[in-house]
Amino acid sequence: MKQMIVHCSQHMTRMALLEEGRLVEYAAERAEQQGLVGSYYKGRVMNVLPGMQAAFVDIGQKKNAFLYVDDVLHPHLEKQPRVKPSIDTLLQPGQEIVVQVRKGPRGNKGPRVTTHYTxxxxxxxxxxxxxxxxxxxxxxxxxxxxxxxxxxxxxxxxxxxxxxxxxxxxxxxxxxxxxxxxxxxxxxxxxxxxxxxxxxxxxxRDLSIVQRFIRDAFDPQRDELLIDSQQGAREAEAYLSEIAPEGHKPVERYTGTGPIFAAYGVEEQLERGFSRKITLDGGATLIWDEAEALTVIDVNTAQYTGGASLEETVTRTNLLAAEEIGRLIRLRDTGGIIVIDFIDMELEEHRKMVVAQLESVVSRDRTKTCILGWTRLGLLEMTRKKVRHDALELSTRPCECCGGTGRTTVWNTGQE
Known part of the structure; x- marks a missing residue:
């Protein structure tokens, strides 16, 4: 059974999905960005850049949207030309075009749009x-x-x-x-x-974050939905009645005295799941470092000594790490290239066991994930598609002292 816990405030909606009490997905959406991804706009082409095979389209947002040539060509790959035409033969400045938002804005980048409508x-x-x-x-x-x-x-x-x-x-x-x-x-x-x-x-406009999760990851007959907003509960009840007219579990309105996330243990699991250092059962650790398009995860035995031999200890550690990494990738909505530095194993069958464990966990992820295999350096490579806002980016801000590096400088300050 799954539980969907929703906290609504004036400026943001936060959603947590629990499976058997464990947090597996978390998402947040600002009020001004509600339903941006998936929405349709009539836009105007502002710039066409043949050197980038891309165009910038004004859709009424703060930043112009980015439209790549692959998103202008026919959506069926077999019907695309073998040699891509220059984008200036497909689009002209001032041209009006219907586009759909594929990815929301992030950092200094505007949204990415497509004409491959869905x-x-x-x-x-x-x-x-x-x-x-x-x-x-x-x-x-x-x-x-x-x-x-x-x-x-x-x-x-x-x-x-x-x-x-x-x-x-x-x-x-x-x-x-x-x-x-x-x-x-x-x-x-x-x-x-x-x-x-x-x-x-x-x-x-696409559905709200709550409606999207109800549509994509919710069983109306079995799963539970708890919301701390009266209006949000009414909207969710109406949407459930629309998609499940044969009947569904009623939406539960949370009326407790404390915050809903604290009452259901979500805050504690979020703090642990979004840490840089995550301690696994038994004492092994994960070190999680993220750049804009690359995430590196390092696995360490640390205090874990649970095997009869070194190879058994290492393999057990890696299997525990694979299961937790699969869950955390989904929870943190990690996208782009992911490189995992598992502890070196001597036997090929043990490496296959670790990959199989990771594949089993990510198979439950609704986002497209591809495990590419081991590199010559013994690192495991994988990729994961990303379309939503980074939940951590919405809920945190870079440290004013270290500028987001996690370290502060001491040279030229007289400190030792």
């Missing part, structure tokens, strides 16, 4: 121009994959594309078809608004 529903993702049907890789049964593939091909028309989501497994055709009808109507409304709107203009 509309996620309960059972599927609708793509108006993709021209293919895909099935979630997490659906293992080949018979069910074939059924959903055939169902999607029967339902789609013209250039439409569909991706059948994991939750569509064993769902009746009527439910899937109803979902598609809703998504088609949404797309038609977006196109209707685009004809009337003057750029830059918002055409369609």
């Amino acid at each position: 509309l996620p529903g309960r059972w599927m993702v609708y793509m108006p121009f993709a021209e293919y049907v895909g099935v979630s890789k997490k659906i293992a049964r080949e018979s069910e994959r074939s059924r959903l593939k055939a169902l999607g091909e029967r339902l789609r028309i013209d250039e439409e594309g569909l991706i059948m989501r994991t939750v569509s497994e064993d769902e009746p055709p009527e439910a899937v078809e109803g979902d598609l009808a809703v998504l088609r109507a949404q797309w038609k409304e977006i196109m209707r608004r685009s004809l009337k709107a003057e750029a830059p203009a918002l055409l369609h």
Whole structure:
């Protein structure tokens, strides 16, 4: 069973997802950024840069959005030209264009946008121009994959594309078809608004952070939802009734005296999970260092001495670390390149065990993750897609003394 704990304030909404009492996902969203990722805008091309194969588009945000050439070409890879054309043959300054936000702004970067449009529903993702049907890789049964593939091909028309989501497994055709009808109507409304709107203009806002997690990671019949806001509880109840008309667990309004995150142990788990040094059961440690596009995780036995031999101790430590790293990557929403320095193991079978353990944990992650394998230096490489705001960035700020390095200088100060 999962518990979804939501804290609402005037400026920010924070959401924690617990599985059997353990924190596995955390997200935060500022009020002014609500629903930015996934939303549609009618924008105006401001600059076209052939040297970067990119354009900057005004969508009405503080910073112009970045549109790369791959996000202008046809969404079906097989229909793209073998040699990419120059972006100035595809877009011109002053041109008006409908775009969808793929990634929110971060630091000095504006949002990233695309013309590969997608509309996620309960059972599927609708793509108006993709021209293919895909099935979630997490659906293992080949018979069910074939059924959903055939169902999607029967339902789609013209250039439409569909991706059948994991939750569509064993769902009746009527439910899937109803979902598609809703998504088609949404797309038609977006196109209707685009004809009337003057750029830059918002055409369609994506769901709030609470609604997105209900749609993507929540079982209305089994999971619990607790919110400390009366308005938030009403909105969540209305959305649940919309996507689960057959019935759902009622939303629980938290009325305790202390903060909701403290009452359910979320704050304590957040403090531990977002630390630079994380101590595992038994005394082993992880050292977690993040740059903008690279994360390095170092595994140390520290005080752990639980094996009959050195190789057994090292392997046990690495297996414990792999399980915790998989959970923390999801919790911290770590994206980009991830390099893990596990403790050196002598036997290849032990290295395979560690990779298998990590794969088992990340398979429960809704975000696309790829484990590439071991480097010649014995490091494990992996990548993970990232689209949301860095939750740590929203909840913290760099230290004024050290500038975010975690260290302060002593030279030229007379200190020793």
